[in-house]
Amino acid sequence: MKGTPPVNTHPHERPRILLHDPTLRDGHHAVGHQLDADQLRAYATAANAAAVPVVEVGHGNGLGASSLQIGRSKLDDAMMLTTVREALTSSRMGVFMAPGWGTSDDLEAAVHHGADIVRIAAHCTEADVTERHLGVVRDLGAEAQGVLLMSHMTDPGELAEQCALMVKFGAQAVGIMDSAGHYLPSDVTERVHAIADAVDVTVIFHGHNNLGLAVANSLAAVDAGATVIDATARGFGAGAGNTQLEVLVAVLERRGAETGIGLREVLAAADIAADRLMKTPPSIDSIAVASGLAGVFSGFKRPVLQTARAEGVDPIDLFLALGERQVVAGQEDLIGVVARQLKASTR
Amino acid sequence: MAADEQSLRVAVLGAGLIGVDLTDKIHQSQKLELALVAGRDRDSLGLRRAAEMGHSTTAGGIRAVLDTGPFDVVFDATNADSHAEHWAALRPTGTTLIDLTPTELGTVIVPGVNSHRSAAHRHVNLVSCGGQAAIPILYAISEHCTPTYIEVVSTGASASAGRATRLNLDQYIATTSAAIRTFTGTRDVKVMVNLSPARPAPPFRVAMTVLAGSFRAAPIRTSIAAAAQAVRAYTPGFKVTSLAVDPGRISAAVEVTACGGRLPPHAGSVDIINAAAVLLAEQSR
Numbered sequence: 001m002k003g004t005p006p007v008n009t010h011p012h013e014r015p016r017i018l019l020h021d022p023t024l025r026d027g028h029h030a031v032g033h034q035l036d037a038d039q040l041r042a043y044a045t046a047a048n049a050a051a052v053p054v055v056e057v058g059h060g061n062g063l064g065a066s067s068l069q070i071g072r073s074k075l076d077d078a079m080m081l082t083t084v085r086e087a088l089t090s091s092r093m094g095v096f097m098a099p100g101w102g103t104s105d106d107l108e109a110a111v112h113h114g115a116d117i118v119r120i121a122a123h124c125t126e127a128d129v130t131e132r133h134l135g136v137v138r139d140l141g142a143e144a145q146g147v148l149l150m151s152h153m154t155d156p157g158e159l160a161e162q163c164a165l166m167v168k169f170g171a172q173a174v175g176i177m178d179s180a181g182h183y184l185p186s187d188v189t190e191r192v193h194a195i196a197d198a199v200d201v202t203v204i205f206h207g208h209n210n211l212g213l214a215v216a217n218s219l220a221a222v223d224a225g226a227t228v229i230d231a232t233a234r235g236f237g238a239g240a241g242n243t244q245l246e247v248l249v250a251v252l253e254r255r256g257a258e259t260g261i262g263l264r265e266v267l268a269a270a271d272i273a274a275d276r277l278m279k280t281p282p283s284i285d286s287i288a289v290a291s292g293l294a295g296v297f298s299g300f301k302r303p304v305l306q307t308a309r310a311e312g313v314d315p316i317d318l319f320l321a322l323g324e325r326q327v328v329a330g331q332e333d334l335i336g337v338v339a340r341q342l343k344a345s346t347r
Numbered sequence: 348m349a350a351d352e353q354s355l356r357v358a359v360l361g362a363g364l365i366g367v368d369l370t371d372k373i374h375q376s377q378k379l380e381l382a383l384v385a386g387r388d389r390d391s392l393g394l395r396r397a398a399e400m401g402h403s404t405t406a407g408g409i410r411a412v413l414d415t416g417p418f419d420v421v422f423d424a425t426n427a428d429s430h431a432e433h434w435a436a437l438r439p440t441g442t443t444l445i446d447l448t449p450t451e452l453g454t455v456i457v458p459g460v461n462s463h464r465s466a467a468h469r470h471v472n473l474v475s476c477g478g479q480a481a482i483p484i485l486y487a488i489s490e491h492c493t494p495t496y497i498e499v500v501s502t503g504a505s506a507s508a509g510r511a512t513r514l515n516l517d518q519y520i521a522t523t524s525a526a527i528r529t530f531t532g533t534r535d536v537k538v539m540v541n542l543s544p545a546r547p548a549p550p551f552r553v554a555m556t557v558l559a560g561s562f563r564a565a566p567i568r569t570s571i572a573a574a575a576q577a578v579r580a581y582t583p584g585f586k587v588t589s590l591a592v593d594p595g596r597i598s599a600a601v602e603v604t605a606c607g608g609r610l611p612p613h614a615g616s617v618d619i620i621n622a623a624a625v626l627l628a629e630q631s632r
Contacts, residue, residue, distance in 0.1 A: 067537055068556050069500045100540035103517040125505055125544040129513045153544055326545030331502055333554035333600060337589055 014258040018228045020054040020117075020204070021047055021245055022237075023273060024084060025096055026230075028060035029238030029299040030282060033073035037083045039276050040075075043233065044087035046272040050265035052245075054117055056094035057084040060238065060299055061329060062121065063095055063110055064102025069332050071302075077106065081113035092116035098149070099129045101330065104136045111140040119145045120171070123328050124154045127162035127169075134169040145228075146171035147204060150328050152182040152295055156191045160198035167199045173228055175204025179299075179329065181211055181240055181292040185220035192224035206230035207243040210292025212284055214243040215251055222257060233266075233273035234281040239291055239298035241282025246270040290316040294323025303335050311339040318342060354380040357628060358412050360433060361424030362386030362393025362404075364509040364614070365447055369422055369621050370397045371608050378629045382418060385411050409433050418442050420628045426511040427518040434470060443631045445624050446472040449515050449522035457482045458623050459577040460530060465627045476616035477501035477540065478523040479623050480553040480585070480601050482530050483578050487570035488597055489531035492562035497533050499523065499555050502541040504548030504613035516540055550602045551615035552588075557597040564592040571599065581626045582619045583607075 024040055040057065047055045057080050059065045059073040066073040073080070085093055094117040095110045107118060118137040120130045130146050137144035146166030151159055163174040176191055183191075188205065196203050205221030207214035207230070218229045231248045235241030246266045252259050274281060282288075287301060296319050304322070308315035321338050357379050359369050366384065370393070373381045384397035389406040398404045405411035409432070412421060417440040423433050427448040434452055437444050446453045453472035456465045460483055465471055473479060481499045488494070512519070523538045543549055571587060578585045584604035591598045603615025610618055 065539075067500075067539060068496075068498050068558075069539060069554070099513075099516045100520075100542065103520055105517075123505075123542060123544045126513075126542045128510065129516060129542060132514050132517065150544070325549075326543070328541065328543055328545070330500070330539065330541040331543065333500055333552075333598075337600070340589075 014256055016227065017222055017252055017257045017259050018053050019245065019248065019259050019261060020056065020094060020228050020230045021052045021232060022056035022094070022096070022230055022242070023047070023232040023245070023277070024055065024057040025062065026060060026238065026242055027232055027236035027277060028073065030236055030241070030278060032302060033059050033066065033071045035277065036074055037079065040080060040083045041087050042276045043269065043273050044084040046269035048088045048091045050269045051261050052091055052266070052269070053260065054094045055084060055088060055091045056096060057081060058095050061098065061101055063097040063106040070330065078109060078113060081110060081115060085114035094119065096121060097133065098122065099133050104133060107133060107136050108140060111142045115142055117143045117145060119147050121147045121149050124148045124151045125158060125162065127165040130166055131169045134166060134171050138170040143172055144170050145173040145204065147174070147206065148176050150179045150297060151176035151191065152178060152180060152187070153326065156194035159191050160194040163195045164198045167201055171201065173202035173204055174199055175206070175226065175228065177206040178208050178217065179297050180295045181208030181214065181288070181298055182295045183207070183217050184213060185216050188217045188220040189224045192221045192226050196225035202227050204228040204230070208237065208292070208298050209235055209240040209242065209282070209284060210288045210298060215247050218243045218248055219251060219255065222252070222255070233270040234278065236273055236278055237282060237298070239282070239301040240284045240288035287315055287319065291319045294320050296322045296327060297329040299329055300332065300335065303332050307335045307339045311343050313339050313342045354378055355419035355628065355632060356380050356382045357420040357422065358383040358385060358416070358418045359422045359424060360385050360409060360412055362391050362397065363424065363511055364507070364617055365424040365621060367393040367396055368608065368610055368617050369424055369624065370400065370402065372621050372625045374400060376625055376629060379625065383412060383415050385409070409436050412437070413440070416440055416442065420445060420631055422624055422628070423448055427515045441469070444470050445628060446470070447620055447624055448511070449475045449518040451522050451525055455526045455529065456627060457530070458581060458626055459483050459574065460486045462627060462630065466631060471627060473620055473623055474526040475519045475523045476503070476551065476620045477519070477538070477553055478526050479619045480551070480603055481555055482526060483574040484571055484587070484599055484601060485527060485555060485557065486530050487574040488557050488567055489533065490570055491567045492559040494531055494533040494557045494559045496535045496558040497527055497531060497555070498537045499527065499553060500539045500541065501551070501553045502543055502549070503551050503616045505542050505544050506548050506611070507551065507614040507616050508542050548611070548613035550604045550613055552600060552602045554600040555598070558595060559597070560595070567592055567597060575601070581622045584615055584618060
C-alpha cells in the first residue's frame with residue numbers, strides 16, 4: 001500500500017465510498033431530455049439490482065427545468081419519479097433542483113413521489129440561494145444535499161466558504177460539480193481538501209469527461225476526502241459525458257475502497273444503459289475538448305451545435321466565445337446572441 | 348434637495364440593495380421628500396449611507412414608520428414574508444404602500460401598461476424586476492395575438508441580488524407568472540431565474556418566448572418598439588437586444604443597464620423596479 005494515502009481514519013477498514021448515479025438525470029442532456037418510461041424503468045431496475053445506492057432521476061437540469069429555454073422533457077417530473085420509484089426496491093431515489101428553475105412546490109411533489117435524497121444546486125458563488133430550499137427539504141424529511149455548479153469558475157477558498165454556508169442552511173452533504181469538465185486532478189484535490197477542511201459533513205464530487213479526466217478526478221476527490229462520488233452508466237451525460245460508473249467501480253475496487261456494488265451487476269446495468277438509453281456512448285469529440293477547455297457547461301453541446309449550424313458559424317468558435325462570456329447553465333438564450341455576434345464579426 | 352409644499356412625504360422600509368438605491372432616487376426627485384429610511388440593522392450599509400446623505404434613519408423597522416408617520420407614501424423594500432404584516436400595519440394610516448417585494452397582495456402595476464390606474468390604489472405591487480422588464484413587451488405582443496405559452500428567463504448578476512431576493516425566488520417566480528397571466532390572458536406561463544457568477548458582471552437580461560397561433564409580424568415589431576420607448580422614459584438603460592418573429596413563435600430579449608446614480612451598470616434589475624416605484628409615487632396624488 002506504499003504511496004497510497006489512507007482515505008479515512010480507520011486504516012483497517014476499507015474506506016466506504018457512496019456512488020450516486022445520475023444516469024437518468026444528467027444523461028438526459030445527451031438525448032434532449034427524451035427518455036421514456038420504459039427506458040427509465042429498464043435502467044432503474046438494473047441499477048437497483050446492482051445495489052447502486054442512489055439512482056437520481058429527472059430532467060437534465062432537474063425539477064421544474066423542462067422549458068423551451070433548456071429543452072422540454074418527454075415525461076413530466078411526476079411521471080419520471082413515479083416510474084423510477086416503482087423500480088427501486090433497495091436503491092434510494094435522488095432528485096436535483098436549482099432554485100430559480102424549480103420551486104418549493106416541485107420539492108414537495110418530488111418527496112411526495114418518493115424522493116429520498118434531494119440535491120439543491122447553485123452556481124459556484126451563489127450558495128445563499130439554497131437557504132430556503134435546503135430548509136424545505138429538511139422539513140419534508142428527505143436527505144438534503146447542497147451542490148455547487150460550474151465550480152471551476154471560482155477558487156478553492158470561496159468554494160469551501162460556499163459549502164460551509166450550505167451546511168449552515170441544513171445540507172447534510174455538500175460538494176462541487178465540474179459542470180464543464182474543466183478540472184485537472186490537482187484542481188480537484190485542492191478544492192476537495194479545502195471543502196473537507198471547512199465542513200463536518202460528507203463531501204460530494206461530480207465529474208465530467210471533456211478532458212478525459214473524469215475517473216482520475218473522481219479518484220483524486222476520493223483521496224482528498226470526498227465520500228460521495230457521482231457517476232453514470234457508460235458515462236451517459238452531456239457532451240463528453242460524466243464519470244463512467246462501471247469504470248469507477250472497478251477503479252475503486254483496485255484502490256481498495258468499498259462501494260457495495262458488484263462488478264458483474266454494474267457491468268450488466270451499464271450494458272442495459274448502452275443498449276436502451278443511447279444511440280452511441282458519449283465520446284470526447286472536438287467540441288467536447290473545446291467546451292471543457294473554454295469552461296462552458298457541457299449541457300450546451302446540443303443547442304450550440306444546432307445554433308452553429310443554423311447561423312453558419314464554427315461550433316468550436318462559438319464555444320470559445322461563450323466561455324469568454326462566462327455563461328452558465330440556464331443562459332441558453334445567449335447561444336443565439338453570441339453566434340450572431342460571431343457571424344457579424346467575421347463578415 | 349429642498350422640498351416644496353407640494354412634495355409628498357415618503358418613507359423607505361428596508362435598507363438592502365433596493366432600499367439604498369430607492370433612497371438615492373427619491374433624493375433626486377423634485378416631488379418626493381424622504382422623511383425616513385427604516386431598516387432593522389443600525390450598522391447596515393443602507394442606513395449608514397442614508398444618514399450620510401442627511402436623511403433621518405432608524406433601525407426600528409415598521410414600528411418606527413408607524414411612530415413617525417403618517418406618510419403619503421411608504422415603499423416596502425424588505426422581504427416578501429414581511430410584507431403582509433407591513434400592509435396590515437399601514438392600511439389604517441391612509442398611506443399609499445408601494446410594494447417592491449414579490450407578493451400578490453397589492454394591485455399589480457406596470458408603468459405604461461396600467462399605470463393610469465395607480466392613483467386609484469393605496470396598495471400597489473410592482474411584481475418583480477423581471478416582471479417590470481418583461482410585461483411591457485409581453486403586453487405589446489399580446490395585443491396582436493393570442494399566446495398559448497409564454498416563457499420568461501431572467502438573468503441577473505450575482506452582485507445585483509441581495510439576501511431577500513435570494514430567499515424569495517419562489518415568490519418571485521409565482522408573482523411574476525401570475526402578473527404575466529393577468530396582463531396577457533395566457534394561462535400557460537413559465538418563469539425561470541438565473542443568477543450569474545460571471546465577472547465582470549453582465550447586465551440584467553430578460554429573455555422571452557411567446558408561442559401563438561397566427562399573427563402578423565409588422566404590428567408586433569412596431570408595438571414592441573413603442574413599448575420599449577415608453578420604458579426608456581423612466582429607465583433609460585432599457586433596450587431590446589434581440590427580436591425574432593417567426594411563424595408561431597416570437598423570441599425577444601431585453602437588457603437593462605443601470606444608468607446614472609450610484610448603481611453599478613449591472614444592477615439594471617434594481618434600476619427598473621425602483622424607477623417604476625418612484626414614478627408611481629410621484630403620480631400618486
